[in-house]
Amino acid sequence: MLAVTHWGRSLMNIKNSRSPSTVLWGYSRRDLCGVRTFFVKDNFLVSFCQELLDPAGNHRYNHYIAGNRNILKLDDRGIFQTLFPEGRSHELHRALLEGTQCMYCGFDPTADSLHVGHLLTIMALLHCQRGGHSVIALIGGATAKIGDPSGRSTERAAMNEDTILHNVSGIHRTLDDIFMNHEEIFWQQEKTALGNRKILNNADWYNKINLIDFLSSTGRHFRMGTMLGRQSVTTRLSKPEGMSFTEFCYQIFQAYDWLHLHNTEGCRIQVGGNDQTGNIVSGHELISRVQDVPVWGLTVPLITSTTGDKLGKTAGNAVWLNPSKTPPFELYQYFIRMPDSDMKKYLNLFTFFNDKVLSDILTKHNNKPENRYAQKKLAEEVTKLVHGKAGLLSAERCTEALFNGSAEKLAMLSDDELNDLFRNTPVTELYLDPGTTVFDVVMKAKCFSRAVDAERVIKAGGVYINHQRAEEGDYVLIPGQHILPNGITLIRIGKKNYYLVKWLETGTLGNTRR
Numbered sequence: 001m002l003a004v005t006h007w008g009r010s011l012m013n014i015k016n017s018r019s020p021s022t023v024l025w026g027y028s029r030r031d032l033c034g035v036r037t038f039f040v041k042d043n044f045l046v047s048f049c050q051e052l053l054d055p056a057g058n059h060r061y062n063h064y065i066a067g068n069r070n071i072l073k074l075d076d077r078g079i080f081q082t083l084f085p086e087g088r089s090h091e092l093h094r095a096l097l098e099g100t101q102c103m104y105c106g107f108d109p110t111a112d113s114l115h116v117g118h119l120l121t122i123m124a125l126l127h128c129q130r131g132g133h134s135v136i137a138l139i140g141g142a143t144a145k146i147g148d149p150s151g152r153s154t155e156r157a158a159m160n161e162d163t164i165l166h167n168v169s170g171i172h173r174t175l176d177d178i179f180m181n182h183e184e185i186f187w188q189q190e191k192t193a194l195g196n197r198k199i200l201n202n203a204d205w206y207n208k209i210n211l212i213d214f215l216s217s218t219g220r221h222f223r224m225g226t227m228l229g230r231q232s233v234t235t236r237l238s239k240p241e242g243m244s245f246t247e248f249c250y251q252i253f254q255a256y257d258w259l260h261l262h263n264t265e266g267c268r269i270q271v272g273g274n275d276q277t278g279n280i281v282s283g284h285e286l287i288s289r290v291q292d293v294p295v296w297g298l299t300v301p302l303i304t305s306t307t308g309d310k311l312g313k314t315a316g317n318a319v320w321l322n323p324s325k326t327p328p329f330e331l332y333q334y335f336i337r338m339p340d341s342d343m344k345k346y347l348n349l350f351t352f353f354n355d356k357v358l359s360d361i362l363t364k365h366n367n368k369p370e371n372r373y374a375q376k377k378l379a380e381e382v383t384k385l386v387h388g389k390a391g392l393l394s395a396e397r398c399t400e401a402l403f404n405g406s407a408e409k410l411a412m413l414s415d416d417e418l419n420d421l422f423r424n425t426p427v428t429e430l431y432l433d434p435g436t437t438v439f440d441v442v443m444k445a446k447c448f449s450r451a452v453d454a455e456r457v458i459k460a461g462g463v464y465i466n467h468q469r470a471e472e473g474d475y476v477l478i479p480g481q482h483i484l485p486n487g488i489t490l491i492r493i494g495k496k497n498y499y500l501v502k503w504l505e506t507g508t509l510g511n512t513r514r
C-alpha cells in the first residue's frame with residue numbers, strides 16, 4: 001500500500017530506521033508534479049516527499065513511503081527470477097516509485113483455459129496493481145496462430161479460427177474472474193486504489209496491419225544472427241524436425257506487441273515465465289532501437305510438478321483454472337495434497353499474506369503438520385482467488401462430503417457438485433421399490449457381480465452407505481438415512497471404491513453410467 005503520512009513524522013521514521021552502515025541522501029526536483037524530494041539509500045529510493053499548496057495557499061508536504069509501489073520487493077517472495085537488462089534494477093526501482101508504470105503479460109490461447117502455471121504471472125500482475133501500477137493481460141489471438149517455439153521440442157498444431165475464438169473467450173473469462181475476485185475479496189479493506197487493468201487481444205492490431213508495411217517498418221530492425229542465436233531457435237534447429245519459418249518469426253510478433261503496448265499504453269515492463277526470456281529480450285531490443293527509452297523485462301520461475309516437469313499443456317499435467325475443466329474441489333485438493341516442504345515457497349508465491357502472517361501460519365503448521373494447516377490456508381486462498389467465495393464453499397463442502405465422512409454435507413451437494421465430484425464414479429439411476437435392502441442396492445448398483453461376494457463383504461464390515469458402515473445386508477433402506485434429501489445414496493466398498501445411486505421420481509427415465 002502506498003502510505004501517505006505527514007511529512008515531519010515520516011521523516012523522523014526514516015531517520016530512525018537508518019542503519020549505521022547505510023547513508024540516506026535526498027535530492028529535489030521540479031517537474032509536472034511540482035517540487036519533489038527523493039530519498040535514496042543504497043541506490044534505492046525509499047520514499048519521496050511532495051510539496052503541495054492547500055486551498056488557503058499554505059505549503060503542505062505529503063510523504064510517500066516506497067511500500068508496495070516497489071514491485072521489485074516481490075523478489076523476497078521468490079516471485080521473480082530474472083530482471084532484464086541485468087544490473088539496471090535501480091532504474092526500474094526509481095521508475096516504479098516516481099510514477100505509475102504499466103506492466104503486461106501475454107497468454108496464447110492454445111487451450112480454452114489457463115492453468116496453475118499461469119497463475120504465477122497473474123500474481124505478478126496483481127501485485128503490480130496493488131502497487132498502484134497499471135496492468136495488461138494480453139491474449140495472443142494472433143500469436144496463437146504463429147505458435148511460440150519457446151521450450152517446445154515440436155511445432156504446435158495449427159488451430160482453426162473457431163477454436164481460437166473459443167479459447168480466447170475461455171481465457172478472457174478466467175482472467176476477468178480473477179481480477180474481479182481479487183478486487184472484491186482481497187482488496188476491499190485496503191484504503192488505496194488498485195492500478196488500472198485491461199485485458200487486450202493482439203488480434204485487434206494484427207488484423208489491421210499490412211504485411212508489407214510490417215516487414216518494411218518492423219522487420220528491418222531484427223538481425224538474423226541475433227534471431228538465430230535465441231535459445232528457442234538453436235534448440236529446435238539442433239533437432240531433426242527443425243522449425244518452420246512461421247515459428248522462427250514468433251519472436252518478432254511478441255516484440256512488436258510490446259512496442260505497440262508501449263506506444264499505445266505506455267507499457268514499459270513485460271513479465272513472463274522464465275521460458276519467455278528470449279522473446280522478452282527481443283522486445284527490449286526492438287524498443288531500444290526505435291524509441292530509445294528504458295524498458296524492463298521480468299521473469300517468474302517456472303512452476304513444476306513433483307517430477308520436475310514444467311506444469312502446463314505440453315507436459316499434459318495442467319491443473320486448469322476453468323471450473324468446467326478442473327472443478328473448484330479438485331483445484332482445492334491439488335493444493336491440499338502438496339508436500340510440507342513446499343509450503344513456504346507456495347504460500348509466498350500464491351497468497352498475499354504478509355511476512356508476519358506467513359510466519360504465523362508456518363509456525364502453527366510445524367507444530368502439527370498432520371493437520372495440514374498450511375496446505376488448507378494455501379488451498380483456501382487460491383480457490384477464493386480463482387473461483388470466488390462460492391467456489392471455496394463448494395470445494396470445502398465437497399471435501400467434507402467425500403473425505404471427512406459428513407453425510408450432512410453429502411446431502412447438501414448440488415447436481416453440479418455431484419457431477420464434478422463423482423465424474424469418475426459409476427452412477428446408477430434407480431426407482432425405489434418398497435422394501436429395497438442394503439443387499440439389493442449394492443447389487444443393483446453393480447458393486448459386486450456375485451451375490452456371495454456382496455454378502456461376504458457386508459458381513460466383514462466393508463460396505464458403507466453414506467459413510468456409515470452397513471451392519472446387515474437385509475436392512476431396509478430408510479429415506480433420510482440411506483436415501484439423502486438430495487435424492488442420492490453414496491456406497492463405498494472398502495477404502496476408496498465409490499458408487500453413486502441417484503433415486504428417480506416415478507415417471508422419469510433412468511440410465512446408468514459406468
Ligand SMILES: Nc1ncnc2c1ncn2[C@@H]1O[C@H](COP(=O)(O)OP(=O)(O)OP(=O)(O)O)[C@@H](O)[C@H]1O
Nearest residue numbers: 107108117118272273301302303310311312313314
Ligand atoms: N508452469 C509455469 N510456470 C510459470 N509460468 C508459466 C508456466 N506455464 C506457463 N507459464 C507462463 O505463462 C505465460 C503464457 O504461457 P503459454 O500461453 O505459452 O502457456 P504454456 O502453458 O506455457 O503452454 P504449453 O504448456 O503448451 O507450453 C508465459 O509467460 C509462460 O512462461
Ligand SMILES: N[C@@H](Cc1ccc(O)cc1)C(=O)O
Nearest residue numbers: 106107108140143148254257
Ligand atoms: N509467447 C507467450 C505468450 C505471449 C503472447 C504475446 C505476447 O505479446 C506476450 C506473450 C507464451 O507462449 O507463453
